[in-house]
Amino acid sequence: MEIKIVRDVLEANDQLAESIRKRLNRAGVRMFNIMSSPGSGKTTLLEKLIPILRGRGLRIGVIEGDITTTRDAERIQPLDIPVAQINTEPFGGDCHLGAEVIWPALDQLGIEQLDLVLIENVGNLVCPAEFDTGAHANLVILSVTEGEDKPLKYPLMFRVCQLAVIHKTDLLPYLDVDPERIETHIRQIRPEMTVLRASSKSGSGLTAIADWLIAFKGND
Amino acid sequence: MEIKIVRDVLEANDQLAESIRKRLNRAGVRMFNIMSSPGSGKTTLLEKLIPILRGRGLRIGVIEGDITTTRDAERIQPLDIPVAQINTEPFGGDCHLGAEVIWPALDQLGIEQLDLVLIENVGNLVCPAEFDTGAHANLVILSVTEGEDKPLKYPLMFRVCQLAVIHKTDLLPYLDVDPERIETHIRQIRPEMTVLRASSKSGSGLTAIADWLIAFKGND
Numbered sequence: 028m029e030i031k032i033v034r035d036v037l038e039a040n041d042q043l044a045e046s047i048r049k050r051l052n053r054a055g056v057r058m059f060n061i062m063s064s065p066g067s068g069k070t071t072l073l074e075k076l077i078p079i080l081r082g083r084g085l086r087i088g089v090i091e092g093d094i095t096t097t098r099d100a101e102r103i104q105p106l107d108i109p110v111a112q113i114n115t116e117p118f119g120g121d122c123h124l125g126a127e128v129i130w131p132a133l134d135q136l137g138i139e140q141l142d143l144v145l146i147e148n149v150g151n152l153v154c155p156a157e158f159d160t161g162a163h164a165n166l167v168i169l170s171v172t173e174g175e176d177k178p179l180k181y182p183l184m185f186r187v188c189q190l191a192v193i194h195k196t197d198l199l200p201y202l203d204v205d206p207e208r209i210e211t212h213i214r215q216i217r218p219e220m221t222v223l224r225a226s227s228k229s230g231s232g233l234t235a236i237a238d239w240l241i242a243f244k245g246n247d
Numbered sequence: 248m249e250i251k252i253v254r255d256v257l258e259a260n261d262q263l264a265e266s267i268r269k270r271l272n273r274a275g276v277r278m279f280n281i282m283s284s285p286g287s288g289k290t291t292l293l294e295k296l297i298p299i300l301r302g303r304g305l306r307i308g309v310i311e312g313d314i315t316t317t318r319d320a321e322r323i324q325p326l327d328i329p330v331a332q333i334n335t336e337p338f339g340g341d342c343h344l345g346a347e348v349i350w351p352a353l354d355q356l357g358i359e360q361l362d363l364v365l366i367e368n369v370g371n372l373v374c375p376a377e378f379d380t381g382a383h384a385n386l387v388i389l390s391v392t393e394g395e396d397k398p399l400k401y402p403l404m405f406r407v408c409q410l411a412v413i414h415k416t417d418l419l420p421y422l423d424v425d426p427e428r429i430e431t432h433i434r435q436i437r438p439e440m441t442v443l444r445a446s447s448k449s450g451s452g453l454t455a456i457a458d459w460l461i462a463f464k465g466n467d
């Protein structure tokens with residue numbers, strides 16, 4: 028009984044996510060959903076990536092998802108681009124962004140004026156993977172400080188993503204972590220995954236991420 | 248309608264958690280529930296902490312929670328103590344350990360022969376905070392690599408815990424992170440929280456955690 032209800036929620040979400048993708052396609056907008064553990068550096072990555080993407084002539088909007096606070100949105104605001112903050116607390120402290128909160132956030136952003144929407148999902152390697160946001164592709168950010176085994180322990184997250192970013196590589200000299208092994212574990216779960224390494228602190232690898240986002244075509 | 252169902256699930260969980268605490272009290276066993284983001288170093292902390300606790304004459308059992316894999320349990324096994332691995336995947340990939348999986352895990356451990364049970368919950372700062380496991384106290388582990396703002400962004404997790412461990416302090420020289428500010432943010436959410444700093448790599452702070460666990464009385 029209980030499982031049936033969850034399935035209905037997921038089915039309803041998937042239908043709305045499809046409508047979101049159609050809406051984005053009509054407007055000529057690409058949307059990417061960025062997921063990770065808490066503290067993997069998603070917001071810092073956005074702070075560094077957005078100026079690069081803007082330099083390529085793209086008009087960008089950001090949807091920030093958090094249970095509570097507008098801290099991440101406030102960090103994006105100085106970049107002077109449209110930001111919509113979703114707090115899932117009024118919805119019961121949801122651990123993910125569902126399509127039902129993305130739809131009104133797109134209204135807030137005004138997608139007619141945009142080329143690209145980046146979603147920063149709630150920091151969580153479990154639940155966000157289960158809910159299609161309507162994005163064209165999913166990204167997972169994995170900080171090297173999280174160790175080598177996360178792809179094996181959170182396989183669904185890696186199964187639903189098209190790009191994995193191994194982040195905070197500037198910290199590798201101080202850790203007993205081998206990025207090769209992280210990459211091997213990612214490919215055990217999803218052999219066709221694009222894996223990029225980056226450090227938002229040093230700037231290394233950021234243009235490769237921008238290139239990937241711009242080149243991404245996927246299925247409309 | 249949907250919210251009502253979730254509430255019923257939480258109520259049923261809370262009742263079973265109370266039964267677990269009574270069962271533990273009858274057996275003279277203390278149980279602690281350890282929660283955190285993925286990759287905060289929970290398993291490494293257990294690897295270092297358990298020998299210290301055993302040196303104080305405590306008989307320890309561990310419950311390992313993961314969506315899939317037995318990797319963490321395999322790391323605890325060489326310590327030669329009872330370990331029960333819960334994989335939440337058969338239950339639908341649950342993002343937390345509910346009381347209904349803790350009860351049979353206690354049977355597997357054989358609590359009559361134990362003084363202390365340590366639960367390593369699923370790596371997640373959201374859902375595990377909502378589900379009482381029947382433990383006598385909750386611990387949250389926060390790696391310094393996760394930044395300073397997590398207590399503000401995941402307040403429920405910090406509200407339900409009695410001890411916060413600021414972990415991986417050996418990495419502080421390489422980060423723009425001030426542990427004082429982490430502590431300030433923790434106390435904004437829960438002023439009475441005990442906050443300890445530790446590095447499982449250097450060993451610093453581990454005996455203070457052991458002392459806290461041994462001294463913990465709480466309400467039976």
